[in-house]
Amino acid sequence: MVDTPVLKMTAIRKSFGDVPALTDAALTIRPGEVHALIGQNGAGKSTMIKILNGAYRKDAGEIELDGQAVRFSSPHEAQLGGISTIFQEVNLVHYRSVTENIVLGQEPKKFGMIDWPKAHRRAEEVLQRFGLNLDVRQPLHHCNIAVQQLIAIARAVSFDARLVIMDEPTSSLDSQEKQVLFRVIRDLSAQGVAVLYVSHHLEELFEVCDRVTVMRNGSMIATHEMSDVTKLGLVSEMIGRDANQIAESGATGFGKTHAGSQTVVLELQNLSNGTNVKDASLIVHQGEIVGLAGLLGAGRTETVAMIFCADHPAGGNMAFKEHRSFFREPAEAINAGIGYCTEDRKAEGIIPGLSIRENLTLAMIPRLAKRGVIPRMAEREMVADFIDKLSVKCAGMDQPIRELSGGNQQKVLLARWMATQPDLLILDEPTRGIDVGAKREIQTLIEGLSAAGLSVLMISSEFEELVEGANRVVVLQEGKAITTLTGGDLNEDSLLAAVAGEAEGAAL
Structure with missing residues (x-):
C-alpha cells in the first residue's frame, strides 16, 4: 500500500500583475521524506513556499495535506494546520x-498568566537539541546572526508539525552547526515529519535529502x-544548459585575470574594537580583491564595520587613500569613496517597502538632489541603466524590492554602491543564499569591477569562492590577523589549516 503523500500541490499558478511567477507548478512530498527544492533565483521557489504557508494566495491549483484539500490564509493558520516554515532571513x-x-x-x-519559569525551561530544552546553552532571558539581538538562525530553526521544529519548510537554513552556519542541523533533520525524518529543504548549496542535498525537485521559470522541470543524479546534472537542469558546456565554463565566474597595482588604497594596523577584534592588520591595493576568512566569531564583520564607521574602533590605525584616520560616520566614508554591502541583506541592506528605484539610489540622494529636489528623469535613466547592466529580473524599477528573489535584491544593492563610483567596495558574504546562476553573475561582476581598478575587500564563508576569486586572503582568528595567503599558498587545504589555526604566520 502506498502511503498518502504528506503534501501534494498540483497545477499551481501565480502571477504578479502581468508577470507570471508560477505556471502549472507541482510538488509531492512523502511522509518522513527530506525533499529538496532547487532552482535559480526567480525560478519560483519562494513563491511556491509562500503559497503553501498562506503568505500568498494562489491564482489556480490544488493543495492537499495528508490527502485533505487545504487553503491557508496566513502563515499562522498554516502553522496550526501542521506546516512550520523557517525563512532564509531570520524572521x-x-x-x-x-x-x-x-x-x-x-x-x-x-492562572491565565504566562508561566515564565516553565517558558524558560521549555526554551532551554528546545535549544539544547541544537547544542545551544545560552541565557534565554537575553534579548535576541544580543546573539549573532548564526545563533539567531539556529533559534529560528529550533522554534519551528518545536511545533507539532507534519511538514517543516527550511529555506536556506545553513546560510549563516559554520560546518559544525550544519552537522547539528542535519542531525535534527534526520531525527525529524525518523519521527515521520517531512522536510522541504530549499538550498543553493548542492553538496548539502546529497548529504541530507532523499529526493530533489528542480524548478525553472516558474515550472517543475524534474523530480x-x-x-x-549528479551535481552537474542538477545545475544543467536549473539553468537550462548542456552539462558539458557547464563543465567547460567552470563552476564559478571568478577568474583572477589580474593582480591589481602596487598603489595602497586601504591599510589597517592593529585595529581593535575592545571586544572580539584585538589586532586586525591588512592592506588592500588598487584593483585587488582581498578575501577575509575566519570562523564565525573571528571578527570579520566587526572589522569591516569599523572601516565604514558602522562601528567605532577602540584602537589601531587606518589609512584610506589620503585620509589618515578613522571616519566619524558612514556618510563620511561614502563621500571618501567606500561602499559597503552588509551580510544581513534583509535587516541592513534593502528597505522592503520601497521600490527597486528607491533602494538603488539611496546612497546617491545627496549627489542627485538639486536644491532638495531629485531630478526624476536623470534618476530613472540611471536606474534603468543599472537594471540592464546587471540583468536584474523585475517587472519594472517601481516594483517593491521585497518581491525580488535574493539574487536580484543583491544585484540592486551592488548597483547602489556602484552608482557612487567608490574606490573600495566592502562585500560581506555577497553570494550568501544565492543560486548557482546568479552567483556566477555576481562573481563575474566583482571580477570585472576589480579589473577596472576598483578595490574589493570580501568576506566569504565559502573557501572555494575565496581561493578562486581573491588575489590574497587574510585569515582572522579570535580577532587577530594571523596570516595572509597568496599565490601558490592560496588553496583550500592551506586556507582550512590557517582558519583552524594550524598555519604559520606570514606577512600581511
Missing part, C-alpha cells in the same frame, strides 16, 4: 527575549531520487 522579534521568540504563540499559562 523573529529582535528586541524580545530568546524565550519569548521560541514560545511565541504557544506560551505556557498558569529525482538523490542517488540517481
